[in-house]
Every structure is written in structure tokens, then in C-alpha cells.
Amino acid sequence: MGDPGVNIERQAQVRARLAALLPAESILFEREDTRPYECDGLSAYRQQPMLVVLPANEDEVRAVLVACHDMRVPVVPRGAGTGLSGGALPMGDGVLLSLARMKKILSLDPAARMARVQPGVRNLAISEAAAPYGLYYAPDPSSQIACTIGGNVAENSGGVHCLKYGLTVHNVARVRGLTIAGEVVEFGSEALDAAGYDLLALMIGSEGMLAVVTEVSVRLVPKPETARCIMASFDDVERAGDAVAGIIAAGIIPAGLEMMDQAATRAVEAFAHAGYDLEAKALLLCEADGNPEEVAGEIARMSEVLQRQGATAIRVSRSEAERLLFWAGRKAAFPAVGRISPDYYCMDGTIPRKRLGEMLRFIAAMEAKYGLRCPNVFHAGDGNLHPLILFDANVPDELHRTEQFAAEVLEKCIALGGTITGEHGVGIEKINQMCVQFSASELALMRGVKAAFDPDGLLNPAKNIPTLHRCAEHGGMHVRAGRLAHPELPRF
Amino acid sequence: MLSPLVDAVRAAAAGGGDGKARALRIAGGGSKDFYGRPTAGEPLDVRGYAGIVAYEPTELVVTARCGTPLAELEATLAASGQMLAFEPPHFGGPPDLQPPHSGGPPGPQPPYSGATATVGGMVAAGLGGPRRQAAGALRDFVLGVTILDGRGEVLSFGGQVMKNVAGYDVSRLMAGSLGTLGIILEVSLKTLPCPVMEETLQFEMPEDKAIATLNRWAGQPLPVTASAWCAGELHVRLSGAPVAVSAARERMGGVRIDADAAQRFWLSIREQSAVFFGAEDALVRPLWRLSVPSTTPAAALDRIEGARLIEWGGALRWAASGTDAATIRDVAAKAGGHATLFRAEAGLRERIGVFQPLAPAALAIHRQLKAAFDPHGIFNPGRMYAEF
Ligand SMILES: Cc1cc2nc3c(=O)[nH]c(=O)nc-3n(C[C@H](O)[C@H](O)[C@H](O)COP(=O)(O)OP(=O)(O)OC[C@H]3O[C@@H](n4cnc5c(N)ncnc54)[C@H](O)[C@@H]3O)c2cc1C
Ligand SMILES: Cc1cc2nc3c(=O)[nH]c(=O)nc-3n(C[C@H](O)[C@H](O)[C@H](O)COP(=O)(O)OP(=O)(O)OC[C@H]3O[C@@H](n4cnc5c(N)ncnc54)[C@H](O)[C@@H]3O)c2cc1C
Numbered sequence: 001m002g003d004p005g006v007n008i009e010r011q012a013q014v015r016a017r018l019a020a021l022l023p024a025e026s027i028l029f030e031r032e033d034t035r036p037y038e039c040d041g042l043s044a045y046r047q048q049p050m051l052v053v054l055p056a057n058e059d060e061v062r063a064v065l066v067a068c069h070d071m072r073v074p075v076v077p078r079g080a081g082t083g084l085s086g087g088a089l090p091m092g093d094g095v096l097l098s099l100a101r102m103k104k105i106l107s108l109d110p111a112a113r114m115a116r117v118q119p120g121v122r123n124l125a126i127s128e129a130a131a132p133y134g135l136y137y138a139p140d141p142s143s144q145i146a147c148t149i150g151g152n153v154a155e156n157s158g159g160v161h162c163l164k165y166g167l168t169v170h171n172v173a174r175v176r177g178l179t180i181a182g183e184v185v186e187f188g189s190e191a192l193d194a195a196g197y198d199l200l201a202l203m204i205g206s207e208g209m210l211a212v213v214t215e216v217s218v219r220l221v222p223k224p225e226t227a228r229c230i231m232a233s234f235d236d237v238e239r240a241g242d243a244v245a246g247i248i249a250a251g252i253i254p255a256g257l258e259m260m261d262q263a264a265t266r267a268v269e270a271f272a273h274a275g276y277d278l279e280a281k282a283l284l285l286c287e288a289d290g291n292p293e294e295v296a297g298e299i300a301r302m303s304e305v306l307q308r309q310g311a312t313a314i315r316v317s318r319s320e321a322e323r324l325l326f327w328a329g330r331k332a333a334f335p336a337v338g339r340i341s342p343d344y345y346c347m348d349g350t351i352p353r354k355r356l357g358e359m360l361r362f363i364a365a366m367e368a369k370y371g372l373r374c375p376n377v378f379h380a381g382d383g384n385l386h387p388l389i390l391f392d393a394n395v396p397d398e399l400h401r402t403e404q405f406a407a408e409v410l411e412k413c414i415a416l417g418g419t420i421t422g423e424h425g426v427g428i429e430k431i432n433q434m435c436v437q438f439s440a441s442e443l444a445l446m447r448g449v450k451a452a453f454d455p456d457g458l459l460n461p462a463k464n465i466p467t468l469h470r471c472a473e474h475g476g477m478h479v480r481a482g483r484l485a486h487p488e489l490p491r492f
Numbered sequence: 493m494l495s496p497l498v499d500a501v502r503a504a505a506a507g508g509g510d511g512k513a514r515a516l517r518i519a520g521g522g523s524k525d526f527y528g529r530p531t532a533g534e535p536l537d538v539r540g541y542a543g544i545v546a547y548e549p550t551e552l553v554v555t556a557r558c559g560t561p562l563a564e565l566e567a568t569l570a571a572s573g574q575m576l577a578f579e580p581p582h583f584g585g586p587p588d589l590q591p592p593h594s595g596g597p598p599g600p601q602p603p604y605s606g607a608t609a610t611v612g613g614m615v616a617a618g619l620g621g622p623r624r625q626a627a628g629a630l631r632d633f634v635l636g637v638t639i640l641d642g643r644g645e646v647l648s649f650g651g652q653v654m655k656n657v658a659g660y661d662v663s664r665l666m667a668g669s670l671g672t673l674g675i676i677l678e679v680s681l682k683t684l685p686c687p688v689m690e691e692t693l694q695f696e697m698p699e700d701k702a703i704a705t706l707n708r709w710a711g712q713p714l715p716v717t718a719s720a721w722c723a724g725e726l727h728v729r730l731s732g733a734p735v736a737v738s739a740a741r742e743r744m745g746g747v748r749i750d751a752d753a754a755q756r757f758w759l760s761i762r763e764q765s766a767v768f769f770g771a772e773d774a775l776v777r778p779l780w781r782l783s784v785p786s787t788t789p790a791a792a793l794d795r796i797e798g799a800r801l802i803e804w805g806g807a808l809r810w811a812a813s814g815t816d817a818a819t820i821r822d823v824a825a826k827a828g829g830h831a832t833l834f835r836a837e838a839g840l841r842e843r844i845g846v847f848q849p850l851a852p853a854a855l856a857i858h859r860q861l862k863a864a865f866d867p868h869g870i871f872n873p874g875r876m877y878a879e880f
Binding site: 109110111112113114133134135155156158162163166167169170179183184185186189190191192193194195196197198199201202204205206210222223224225245246248249251252253290291293294297298350351352353354379381382383384417418419420421422423424425426430434437438439441442443445446448449450451452453455464465 | 548549550551552553573618624625628629631632641643645647648649651652653654655656657658659660661662664665667668669673684685686688707708710711712713714732733735736739783784785786787804807808828829830832847848849850851853854857858860861863864865876877
């Protein structure tokens, strides 16, 4: 009632229009009903939506979009709300469009290894449905029990196995979507490519800003016959980083290659009892999959490399249960850290693997500078880091210091030749750092891309791509890899 | 090195005395002239901007400028035991770029006659070879690009890291855009280690059985990395650890091919020098590329006369056929895919277009994107679709 940000008259007007299109229970407007939608996984940012709409099928989605487009009401799509960058943060003058009700698996063709699903289907539900055929959907974000395929498409989500099996963009064949004007567009196809520009690639990772996903065809892959995992201990974090490069240099692409520092393993062990070596400064998890002999061979080769690189202990999973236990710890890293600190802030930069040591030293310096602890988990094989800054939002200034800490780390990622986000997206959270990573002309081109789909800027506006005005306010200087891009060219 | 290109693009965008922008035809090695619609415009040779900028095998990334010969890039990777896993075709081409002759672009070049293909042309064409079925397409390996847009501005997207979701994925959009969005100046590609071992098996089987068999194998954890069926003969390549390859061979059966012959065979598929592709014949009998779901039955293509060759586990069907374009495109669309007039004489490509026509909503988006990248419409106009 009368909350700042929501105009009651406008709300009534839009609600009346939508009420003619959808059943009453599909439209939420009372504060207590819309409250669960005020934030996504990045709970530091909250906003009451004007309305929440829960369509049950594509026709209803279209009707809502056409009406909103006509009334110039912004629309923010939402899946499960597990996003970590505020991509699904509502707008006070906008409709929050939840796709969570559209959760049917429409077809699953084991011969073609293809599942056609609605956007609200949970990531894990796809692999569960495919399991009887010896197939699964490869990208496995740690949030896979909850997150939706629509959200995965919007964020190009990854998992602990994506070094070998790829990200969402490598495993989705086709997306069907609706533009804000309500027009159906097919992106990609169930063949291996499609005519014209690769709009599917553009759609994946577009954070719900180009079109609303209403159907997805995902590729299923055969489950490897067997998998085993090595847990290697190191007494030095940088040495563990070098070991990662050593494995790749040996011509091995492990099925998973993850790293945790000591602060992270201690937090996780207390929660998941995975049997981690708590004395190690860093742990590496390296998985091999394939036929049993092949796996045995690869485990032997990886163990040799790890030993040569100075591992202080090596354990190999002896059973499927033990392998899953090794991973359970890693996959529970965020909730585990959530237990040792009132709040935590998860970062998501990616850097060239060889700069890992440098980055860790930098983070240690930032811990001292801001007086905050920061355990680290990494998708080491991909150079994707998740430093987790621990803070308490009730302590004055801690959130502020956390944000400054995070901004410095992100800008360091850019300086090291990396990026501010590997898989969680820009959303609202990293929008200022976009001004640092990209030049004004690059951002202008991205706004051109947005306008090609949504000329009026109504679909999830204010996310991902900052305006020039915003960049001017942030005052960030566009510097890439420690140097101005193309110094040989005149600046304008 | 870069400034002449920037100057050329800015001059073309500014236009001549009449203030009208001038079209440019971005020219790499000229090896893929046969592909796409003929395009008018002044040739802009981009081969001078060349060289491998960075390569670190342990990072699995290589960065190269557009004019770098593809052969040079592949040789550099091979020296470190790595490869471009999508096996891009080179396709032959004249060694030197000459001024266009009057009667339209030349017909198909004799396949693989020279090492002229460039890295920029490879990305712009976006094509992949036999290993694409297992490893992924060229676009799956693009990590970042630097482009020169139609305003003459140098822009970078993506980077040299494996995972990057900052902003829209403009880098992958460049793959297969046939130079219509901008000049690709530099590209970063993910590399992979070469397989430890490869083996090729040969089977005799009719088309339908081959399609069913390939799909059945693809649903099992078998290291199949290439497949080609033609005239009752199926070739399948296995790659990986020796134990995995031999276990798969035992399960699958077939006759093992001698290693040299196998290598020549896959090269003839990748470079389309196999008899089936007969470059000369393409002038008489157009070569169509049908990209369809891998399980599409042979009978679904019955309305297309002429010989067929199947690749990519059933997902790629080549047809040397005189059947009319409308029928071929309809067959492909009904199967859930699309058809490309891959090789044909220029007049035909001009007349009926090369790529499957786009739905109106998609076409509108294409035109808007083209305008965002190339507002004056100077880059390879009409090369992909007559409309832009
Ligand atoms: C504990 C935890 C662990 C995580 N682990 C990982 C991980 O390992 N890897 C990883 O990549 N991410 C991870 N995440 C982040 C998050 O789970 C992913 O980004 C996920 O893809 C979000 O899906 P969602 O359905 O929750 O989307 P939401 O959070 O609801 O939305 C995310 C974005 O997608 C858009 N969107 C949602 N549905 C649609 C649609 N149908 N059409 C168009 N746009 C849409 C929204 O507008 C928003 O911009 C984790 C999050 C948590 C909380
Ligand atoms: C001897 C000879 C005679 C010719 N005669 C004619 C003629 O009469 N009429 C005619 O129309 N053409 C003619 N051409 C072709 C023309 O000059 C160009 O070679 C051609 O249009 C451009 O690409 P490509 O095939 O050389 O590039 P390829 O290297 O084969 O590349 C394929 C595609 O990629 C694009 N491309 C290449 N590099 C880049 C890059 N860095 N960034 C973005 N896109 C890129 C190309 O424009 C093309 O679309 C002739 C070429 C030769 C060599």
C-alpha cells in the first residue's frame, strides 16, 4: 500500500487491462503476494514490482507482452529468481513476468538426443527425465535443483563440468521467444545450425533483454560409462594454480577441474562433511570420465602431473558415492559460506588461468585493506573465480566496504585481461564495471543490438548495458588488460 | 597496418562527391568466393592485417589477425599438439587476389588448390568440417573479436577467457556473418589438444540404416568424431585414448581403414575434393547443403532427385540436385532445418538466393542489426540476403 516506487493509479489501470487477458489468480498485486518477487539471489537489491504476472502458456505470455508494449509498461522476465546479479530485479513501474508456471517437458526424443521444454523447467528436471535413456543435460550450475532453463539461457550459465562439456550456449540447439511486441522468433534449430545470423548465440546470455524465452530445445548427451575424481592437496595456492596449467599442458581436458582455498574448504567441510583436507592451503578436484580403462589411464596421468607440481596429498574417489561426496562439498560452497557469515557477496570474474596467483595475492591485500574475509572457490579449468566476501549488513558500513572491495576485484579482472562476469551476468550489479570493460562506442553498439529487438527499450531495461550518462557518473576509465585499447588510434 | 583499413572504411562510409556511401567487398583469400550471393563493391583486401598475436597452449587460446593464413595458424597449433577442433575447411582459391573480371565472380575453384584461406574469411564463413559433429561449430570456439564497424570504429567484444557473459555475445554473432556486419580484425579462438589416437571404420549399409545406426551410436558414450555416408558406404572416425578407441571398435564392428587412407578420406570430405562434390559438375548440377535434425529419415528427402552424401551423424545432407529451389527449401523446412545453395554458378545464386529465406520477424531483426553495425550499408551488401 502506497509504497514508494509503485503508482497505485497506474497499477490499477494496467491491472484492469491484464485482468481481461488472464485468470485473476495469475496476477499478483497485493504487497504480501508480490514480496517474494522483490529480489533475486542478489538480495542486497530490492524493489517492489508494480504487478507480478504468472502466465500459464505462450498465448498468455504474448497477450501480456502485447498489452504492456501497447501501454509502454516495462517488463522484467523471471525464472526461479536464483540469479546472482539482480537480472530479475523488478521495476516499480513495471510488470514482473514469472515464467515459473510454464514447466512442462514437451517432448524428449532419445534417438535425436533432444528435449523440448518450457522455460520454467528446472535444470535438474531435464537430466532426471533423460536418465532412463542413459542421457543427461550437461550444464550443471550448482543451483540446478532450482534454477530454470529460461534463466540458464538468459545468463549462459555454466557448471563444474563446462570445461569439457560447454556452457549453456554449447548445449542449447533452439530457443523460441517472443519479442516485446509479441512476435514469435525462432532462434537456432534442432539441426546443427540455422540460416542467417547466429541470433541464438546473441539470445543466450542476453539477460532477458532481447526476447522472452517460451520454449527451449536442449541437446542431451550420453552419460559417460564411469567417472572418478581426484582430490589433490597443496600447501600453496599458487602452486595449485600452476598444477591446473600443468594438467592442460599435458594435453588433458578433465571433465571437471575445480579449486577451493583453505577458507572455503573449512567452511564447506563443517557443512557438507565431504572429507576435505583442512590442512591444505588449496584443494583441487580433477575429474576424469569415459570408459573404465580410459578413466584409470587419465587418473594416473593427472596424478602424475599433480605429484610433479607438488601436491602434498592425493586421494582418488573409490566409489560413485565418494565421487559425489567430493562434489557435494564444492557444490554446497555458497550455502556453506552463508552459514559462517550473516551475509556474503559472490563475485564472478574470469581471468587467464596463468594470472591466478597474482589475483589471489590481490584479493588477500583487499581483505586487509577493507577488513573483510574472502574465501575463494574457482572453476579453475576455466579461470572463473568466485571470491565470496563475508560481511554483516547490520554492521554500519560493511555493505559499503564490500561493494568497494568487489568493485576493485572486478576492475582487477579487467586489468588482468579477463572479464567482470563469467557466468552470473551483469544485471544491475556490475553495470558500472561495464563502463570500465567497454568503450563508449562498444556500449553504443550493444544498445543498437538491444534496439534491433526492442526499439522502445521496454524489455528488462536498465540492466546489463549502461547508458553513457551512467558511465560518466561512475567516472570509470575504459582500460583493457592494463592498457588503453588500440593506443595507435586517435581518441575521440 | 590498421590505419589503411580504418581510412578505407571511413572513406567508403563518407562516400564520394555525391555523398553516397560506397560498397566494399571484404576480401580475404578469395577461397570461398563460390559461397554466398555475389556481391558488388570495391574489393578491400584485408590480408595485410596478419599475424598470430598471442598463443599460449596452456590457456587453450590463440589470438590471430584476420589476414593470417589459416594454414599458418593450424601449423602453429599443431606444433604444440593442438588444433582447431571444428576442422574448418580451407577450400582452394587463387593464390593472388586479382581485380574482379567483368562477368561476375568466378565459378567454383578447384578444391584445395592452394593455401589461401584466411582466418578472417574462416570466421566470416563460419563453416566447420567433419569433427563439427562431436566438437562443436566454429562459433562454439570463438572467445572474442575485434572488429572494424561501418563507421570505421575499432570495437572489441569478448576476450581471451573461456567464460564471459559481460554484454551481448557479439563475438559469436560475427561467426558466419559473411562480412556483412564488419571487418573482423582479430579473433581469439579456443584450441584443444589433438586426439591421442584416431581410427576409421568402414561399413556397408543403405542410407536409412546408416542414419539409424549413427543416431544410435550418438546416444552411447562412444568416441565418434566424424561420419560420412555415400553410395552405400559409411565411414566413421573414432578419436581418443587408445583403450577407448579399441573398446568402441569392438562394439561397433566394421572394417578398419589404413591410417593414411583414412586421413586422405577425411580431408576429401572436409575440403570437398571427394568425387561426390565434383566441383566442375556443380556448374551443371548445383550442390545443396541441407542442415536437418540428425534423425530425419532418408525418405523425407525423396522429393529431391540426385545423389546424396551424409555427414555429421545424419545432421548434414549434401544433395547434388537439379530439383527446383522451392522444393528443396520446403523439404528442409518441413524436416525442421534449412537448405543452402552451396555451390552453383553465379547467375543461379543471384537469381534464387543462397540461404533459406528468413521469416518476416527474423528478417526485420537482421536488417536492424545490419543497420546497427553498418549504418551506411557498405560491407558486402547482398552477400547473405538480397535485402541487406
Ligand atoms: C546457490 C547458487 C548457486 C549458483 N551456482 C551457479 C553456477 O554454478 N553456475 C552459474 O552459471 N550460475 C549459478 N548461479 C546463478 C543462477 O542460478 C543462474 O544464473 C541461473 O541461470 C538463474 O536461473 P533462474 O531461473 O533462477 O533465473 P532468474 O534469476 O529468475 O533470472 C535470471 C535472468 O534471466 C532472465 N530470465 C529468466 N527467465 C527468462 C525467460 N523465460 N525469458 C527471458 N529471460 C528470462 C531474467 O530476466 C534475469 O535477467 C547460482 C545461484 C545460486 C543462488
Ligand atoms: C581472381 C579473382 C577474381 C575475382 N573476380 C570477381 C568478380 O568478378 N566479381 C566478384 O564479385 N568477385 C570477384 N572476386 C572476389 C572478390 O574480389 C573477393 O575475393 C570476395 O568477394 C571476398 O572474399 P573472399 O572470398 O576473398 O574471402 P574469403 O577469405 O573466402 O572469405 C569468405 C567470406 O568472408 C568475408 N571476409 C573475409 N575476410 C574477412 C574479414 N577479415 N572480416 C569480415 N569478413 C571477411 C568475405 O567477404 C567473404 O564473405 C574475385 C576474386 C579473385 C581472387
